[in-house]
Amino acid sequence: MAAPRANMSYRDIKQVVLDRIHNKIWAPDSLLPSETDLAEEFSSTRTTVNRALRELAEEGYLERKRKAGTRVLNAPVRKAQFAIPLVRDEISETGAEYRYALVQRAVMPAPGWLSARMNIPHGRDVLHLRCMHYAGNAPFQYEVRWIVPDSIPDVLEADFSRSGPNDWLVQKVPFTNLELSFLATKADQSVAEFLDAQAGDPIFTAERITWLRGQPVTLAKLFFAPGYRMTTNL
Amino acid sequence: MAAPRANMSYRDIKQVVLDRIHNKIWAPDSLLPSETDLAEEFSSTRTTVNRALRELAEEGYLERKRKAGTRVLNAPVRKAQFAIPLVRDEISETGAEYRYALVQRAVMPAPGWLSARMNIPHGRDVLHLRCMHYAGNAPFQYEVRWIVPDSIPDVLEADFSRSGPNDWLVQKVPFTNLELSFLATKADQSVAEFLDAQAGDPIFTAERITWLRGQPVTLAKLFFAPGYRMTTNL
DNA sequence: ATCAAAGTTATGTCTATATATATTGGCATT
DNA sequence: AATGCCAATATATATAGACATAACTTTGAT
Known part of the structure; x- marks a missing residue:
């Protein structure tokens, strides 16, 4: 289990968050701590946490709204990406x-x-x-x-x-x-x-x-x- | 034609870059100016330019390599994204x-x-x-x-x-x-x-x-x- | 002449901080 | 009870500066 440590990259943070979602530490539909809190937990900055969460949201795991916070999607709308080659x-x-x-x-x-x-x-x-x-x-x-x-x-x-x-x-x-x-x-x-x-x-x-x-x-x-x-x- | 002005958001920058690609100001296979130069032109910072270019690369318009620079893809590999709902x-x-x-x-x-x-x-x-x-x-x-x-x-x-x-x-x-x-x-x-x-x-x-x-x-x-x-x- | 080491440079990422903006929840007014 | 306003707050994005890393270029030794 990935444990928070200092100097975590946004990739590391993504992985930890994903793990916690999979392990139901953050259950579907529940709210994550705020970026500020997470930044503190990971001894990181809000910018880095922001990038991690933003990407996870793009990938369909999280839903983010201003002021409302970051929520775990219960059925991750995984998005299939197809390259359209010539x-x-x-x-x-x-x-x-x-x-x-x-x-x-x-x-x-x-x-x-x-x-x-x-x-x-x-x-x-x-x-x-x-x-x-x-x-x-x-x-x-x-x-x-x-x-x-x-x-x-x-x-x-x-x-x-x-x-x-x-x-x-x-x-x-x-x-x-x-x-x-x-x-x-x-x-x-x-x-x-x-x-x-x-x-x-x-x-x-x-x-x-x-x-x-x-x-x-x-x-x-x-x-x-x-x-x-x-x-x-x- | 979008003209560079101060206080451009990363979205604005994306749009300007896209326009220039479409209008062949930056031709396919050609190199873009470095992030530093673009930041100066747009009176912005490298961070902001970076986000614009990074996203355009993700969307398949650009190819980026360290030191080599940012290149316009000749046949943009547009990626179709399908949500896979239940x-x-x-x-x-x-x-x-x-x-x-x-x-x-x-x-x-x-x-x-x-x-x-x-x-x-x-x-x-x-x-x-x-x-x-x-x-x-x-x-x-x-x-x-x-x-x-x-x-x-x-x-x-x-x-x-x-x-x-x-x-x-x-x-x-x-x-x-x-x-x-x-x-x-x-x-x-x-x-x-x-x-x-x-x-x-x-x-x-x-x-x-x-x-x-x-x-x-x-x-x-x-x-x-x-x-x-x-x-x-x- | 060839290959390896060192230098240069553009992107990649992080920190720290600040302002902007959407949304919520509470409070006051209708 | 419904509506409108305001303050609080979480995310969105920007600035400025630093170090990291990959890859190209040049230099130097063999």
Whole structure:
């Protein structure tokens, strides 16, 4: 059991606090001593204790309110963090060679569901792309993307036959807001063919919509090959 | 454009730095001025600048190394953060009434795949549960769970007929490690029946394994009703 | 020329202290 | 009983200065 001693770093303090929470020395829903008191107990300063508690709160163990104090959360809302790598990097990391192919490119009026979803004026032209990402020879991800060209200079002239829209957009267009969803979809005939799956197979799917200061930028549907799983440890 | 002025908070500084990154004043891969210099520019202190840069690094915009300095990441590895709420809370928040039902309870030798997955001695008895979580009258989640009773006192005596193992475990057993995966599975006959789906429907599935100081605690497979999507904004 | 030691420097963290701000609880007024 | 105001208090954030540590750079010995 970690015992308070002098010269404890904020990391040490975090650990001691965590231990006490686990051992119910500070029970769920109970209040912790004030930062001042803890600083004294740990022969530390309030600044250091503050950092420890602040981080534990960020990690979902504590709840802090001015004047109200610091409270132990009864069901720690542990937060899963997923890095969202570029497909290219995700594939490279497995050691496989990343390959890309453009399947289709078209400029077309925004379909109704897209207008509604991204708040685009009805009938506005959008750029529509379908691409494949391969890990070696195996299909890895099928990408269906819409890009709103209005606020993105040059996008209609960009060449997406050699590298994907993601690479291009990351370079050219920053975004301020992102909505990311994960869901399971059923492979239709076309998706199945591209991903080397059977029609009807369950497909892990990500949908990401990005905005730049209120303006819709792009919507991507990413269909992962069968067997894909997104994993995190914490 | 945010212009440096006196009395900037660490939040202000974060915003200015972000703006400069977006406007390529500090290009990808380039080095930022040192904390000391920035502190001077912002008429602030190194401590405050440090917090701003540290948080931006945590958020995936910057990379920091001692002596080497602070560098702009070219493809910000934005990190998606998902809160992992208890089913109970997730349902309550929608306004629907949370209901729970125990479907099956059994003590059985660990099947081979489970032994391998959780590193349990072959043939060791484990507690196996199947439960349903409803939002109002609609099925929401079908839970298939294995619990390793060895290091968990009383779990074999616990009553899971009124409330779920999740609630119980959260109260009784802290965990130190968690592996969380998301994938798409195909509803088999049994899952389909419980979730009011068709056999073969794509099912968004979570698999979580928890450990306590190296000891396996529990593995849960959570099958969500059709239409479920996990969403986050950032 | 090569490698190891020493110096330099940017970030990492701690101490000490001060001001700011949100929230609570009590008290007085309506 | 309800409302509004005020003081107390815990957290939030800032300043100033110090030492620690990692990593890059230069120097010096072999």
